[in-house]
Amino acid sequence: MDRNPKPTSILESLGEEIIRIVAPVSICMLLVVLLVTVLDANSSSDSSSLTTIATIAYNEDTSDSIWDKLKGALLNSLVFVAVVTVVTFVLVLLFYLRCTRFLKLYMGFSAFVVLGFMGGEIALFLIRDFSFPIDCITFLLVLFNFTVVGVMAVFMSKMAILVTQGYLVVIAILVAYWFTLLPEWTTWVLLVAMALYDLAAVLLPGGPLRLLVELAMSRDEDIPALVYEARPVTNHDSSPRPVMVERRVWKERMSLASGMGVSSTSGSNSDFNTNSVFDSNSMSATLSSATNGQNETRLVITGDHLLSEGASQLSAPLISRPLQRTNSTRVGQEEVSTENFHLEGIGLGSSGAIKLGLGDFIFYSVLVGRAAMYDFMTVYACYLAIIAGLGITLMLLAFHQKALPALPVSVLLGVLFYFLTRFLLEVFVVQCSLHLLMF
Amino acid sequence: MTVAAGLGYALAALGPSLSLFVAVISKKPFLILTVLSSTLLWLVSLIALSGLWRAFLPLKSTAWWPYGLLIITSVGFQEGLRILFWKVYKRLEDILDAFADRMSKPRLFLTDKMQIALAGGLGHGLAHAVFFCLSLLTPAFGPATFYVDKCPQIPFFLISEGKRIDQIFVPVIHLVAGMVTLINLASGGCIIGIPLLYFLAVLTLLYCGKLVWRRLTESRSRQ
Numbered sequence: 001m002d003r004n005p006k007p008t009s010i011l012e013s014l015g016e017e018i019i020r021i022v023a024p025v026s027i028c029m030l031l032v033v034l035l036v037t038v039l040d041a042n043s044s045s046d047s048s049s050l051t052t053i054a055t056i057a058y059n060e061d062t063s064d065s066i067w068d069k070l071k072g073a074l075l076n077s078l079v080f081v082a083v084v085t086v087v088t089f090v091l092v093l094l095f096y097l098r099c100t101r102f103l104k105l106y107m108g109f110s111a112f113v114v115l116g117f118m119g120g121e122i123a124l125f126l127i128r129d130f131s132f133p134i135d136c137i138t139f140l141l142v143l144f145n146f147t148v149v150g151v152m153a154v155f156m157s158k159m160a161i162l163v164t165q166g167y168l169v170v171i172a173i174l175v176a177y178w179f180t181l182l183p184e185w186t187t188w189v190l191l192v193a194m195a196l197y198d199l200a201a202v203l204l205p206g207g208p209l210r211l212l213v214e215l216a217m218s219r220d221e222d223i224p225a226l227v228y229e230a231r232p233v234t235n236h237d238s239s240p241r242p243v244m245v246e247r248r249v250w251k252e253r254m255s256l257a258s259g260m261g262v263s264s265t266s267g268s269n270s271d272f273n274t275n276s277v278f279d280s281n282s283m284s285a286t287l288s289s290a291t292n293g294q295n296e297t298r299l300v301i302t303g304d305h306l307l308s309e310g311a312s313q314l315s316a317p318l319i320s321r322p323l324q325r326t327n328s329t330r331v332g333q334e335e336v337s338t339e340n341f342h343l344e345g346i347g348l349g350s351s352g353a354i355k356l357g358l359g360d361f362i363f364y365s366v367l368v369g370r371a372a373m374y375d376f377m378t379v380y381a382c383y384l385a386i387i388a389g390l391g392i393t394l395m396l397l398a399f400h401q402k403a404l405p406a407l408p409v410s411v412l413l414g415v416l417f418y419f420l421t422r423f424l425l426e427v428f429v430v431q432c433s434l435h436l437l438m439f
Numbered sequence: 440m441t442v443a444a445g446l447g448y449a450l451a452a453l454g455p456s457l458s459l460f461v462a463v464i465s466k467k468p469f470l471i472l473t474v475l476s477s478t479l480l481w482l483v484s485l486i487a488l489s490g491l492w493r494a495f496l497p498l499k500s501t502a503w504w505p506y507g508l509l510i511i512t513s514v515g516f517q518e519g520l521r522i523l524f525w526k527v528y529k530r531l532e533d534i535l536d537a538f539a540d541r542m543s544k545p546r547l548f549l550t551d552k553m554q555i556a557l558a559g560g561l562g563h564g565l566a567h568a569v570f571f572c573l574s575l576l577t578p579a580f581g582p583a584t585f586y587v588d589k590c591p592q593i594p595f596f597l598i599s600e601g602k603r604i605d606q607i608f609v610p611v612i613h614l615v616a617g618m619v620t621l622i623n624l625a626s627g628g629c630i631i632g633i634p635l636l637y638f639l640a641v642l643t644l645l646y647c648g649k650l651v652w653r654r655l656t657e658s659r660s661r662q
Contacts, residue, residue: 014535019468022475380569381486384479391472420486428489431509 018394020230021354022387025364028169029386032176032365033372033379039125040373073185077193084197088208095215107226108155111171116147118174154226161231168228172358176365180373187370188415194363195411202405229355354394360406367414377429378421385417386410459561463554470558477524477562484520485566488513528559 094103120143127134153159153167180187201207364386371378389410397404464470492509532552 015468015472019471022471377569381482384475384482387475388479391476417486420490424489424493425486428485428492 017230017354018391021228021356022390024165024169024228024230025356025361025390026383026387028172028176028361029365029368029383031169031173032180032369035122035173035177036180036369036372039122039129069185070189073183073189076186077190080190081193081197084194085201085208088201088212092208092211092215095212104155108151111154111226112147112151114171114174115150115167116143118178119143119147119170122174122177161229165228165231168226168358169361171226172228172361172365176362176369179362179366180369184370184373187366191363191367191411192415195408198405198407226358227355228358228361356406360410363407364410364414367411367418371414371418374418374422375426377426378418381417381421381425382414385413389413464558464561467554470554473555473558474562474565477559478566479562480520480524481517481563481566484517488516524559528555531555 091103123139123143126132127139149163150167150170153164154171157164182190201209204210367386368379368382371382389412390406392409393404393406396409460474464474491512532555
């Protein structure tokens with residue numbers, strides 16, 4: 001078919017940015033589901049329970065009554081959310097005192113621990129399950145190299161973006177897998193609690209995330225964070241972009257923003273290629289990216305914490321929150337970075353690519369991983385619910401142009417669909433399939 | 440059941456959808472979004488249906504009429520939803536055209552419209568395939584492939600805007616197909632029911648193909 005004389009229709013490029021963020025989220029969820037199903041058979045034989053922050057209040061036992069389980073789960077979640085709040089405030093304080101170097105080092109360290117220890121343990125599980133023939137020394141060497149490259153990818157921004165993206169997704173997978181090892185009720189209540197905390201932290205005037213945004217805005221600085229950045233949309237039609245200037249225009253473009261909590265800047269003379277999201281008629285929520293000399297576009301919705309915004313993404317320092325140390329007996333490492341990666345939220349890089357905090361990745365994957373422990377129907381339903389929630393959040397961002405949390409809609413939809421599927425749909429399906437009834 | 444056999448059946452159920460997806464849809468991001476949203480829509484419809492029927496399930500009787508009622512209500516509900524989907528699709532086309540005008544790009548081509556319709560239909564087919572087939576993976580086999588063939592039904596429905604008879608065709612086929620599965624209830628029924636389903640699917644495919652071809656040649660002759 002001769003396509004050359006035909007100009008490209010808009011269908012070619014519409015919605016591309018959304019797909020660039022939906023794809024890695026889907027990959028992360030898929031891999032977590034795979035890990036969960038593959039390692040599932042052995043976890044039941046593994047009787048030692050996980051002692052982490054999330055279970056210090058109460059450790060679920062299958063023989064407890066429903067009320068006890070519920071109370072225990074609530075208690076666990078409250079403790080967890082409290083810890084997260086405290087640590088976030090500490091982060092805000094450190095940021096206020098300009099201890100950025102410390103935060104940077106801490107983030108590198110936490111990436112090291114996640115990749116090295118958590119990744120190592122999961123690798124050991126897999127090796128044990130599949131009787132993979134490998135000796136200690138090779139294993140350690142490979143693991144060490146893998147970890148070091150990961151730390152560099154996360155720490156330094158001069159790596160190939162694919163490598164950085166891959167490592168971020170791997171970190172999210174590892175942390176999410178460890179979260180799925182929590183007892184069931186605790187996981188569900190924890191997810192809902194985190195979604196609500198997210199909502200509060202970003203929208204309430206005293207919320208830590210809001211403070212962080214304001215601080216960063218007033219100082220015109222980067223916020224330390226661990227984020228995933230989708231590849232910038234390149235379009236051959238656009239004129240070559242000028243070199244990005246190292247400036248963040250938080251304040252200049254406040255005309256479109258409303259109030260302090262907003263950190264949205266709109267692009268001025270946008271290249272036409274990515275379309276403005278402020279167009280309410282638009283079906284896609286692609287955010288406009290205009291880099292034209294000094295102007296940068298930035299639209300930030302924050303989840304738990306904010307994203308770092310570098311003028312040129314490549315040199316953005318990525319810093320995470322302080323580690324949470326515990327004296328847990330089993331593996332103190334797994335909850336080590338639970339707080340580090342609570343950096344959720346969606347934002348827009350200066351090159352126009354959408355950024356999503358790792359915490360979002362993690363909690364979405366935890367939800368789907370938990371659903372996988374029940375049945376594939378629930379996985380399917382929860383996956384669709386989460387993607388729908390993500391889409392809705394992007395659209396809300398388009399309309400409100402305010403700092404918005406990325407967790408609540410998706411998680412609440414996901415939980416809703418899980419319970420609906422589990423209790424309603426499953427009976428229906430079983431009925432129909434038993435008699436080979438189809439429609 | 441072994442992993443290999445299970446994987447084989449899963450692929451039989453989802454194979455054509457997957458190949459369609461990779462070949463046509465994965466190139467255009469908007470179509471991926473359309474597939475996802477249409478799958479979501481049908482999933483919601485199935486959940487609503489199951490919610491409706493929850494009180495009456497599990498059906499204990501062995502007579503066929505409760506099941507018949509089940510199928511009739513389900514199909515009716517889904518057809519109603521399909522009409523709604525069609526309206527939204529029309530609106531979507533207008534919005535996209537307005538958008539394209541603003542971007543000073545050409546309006547949606549006919550192939551574009553068909554692709555969107557195809558994506559929608561694929562989502563529908565996918566939702567049904569997962570719903571009915573994946574849960575059957577362990578005990579059953581065979582019925583898997585039917586749902587994949589259902590995906591042409593939506594593009595068919597959407598493109599058949601001109602003629603009334605075409606529009607009726609789809610709901611009728613849906614209903615007939617549903618009823619045919621009732622035959623499966625009879626003990627030896629499988630043997631009759633499933634080939635009939637295949638036959639219906641092929642019939643639908645042929646009709647749809649003819650329609651698409653007709654539209655394409657019409658538009659080409661018009662240009």
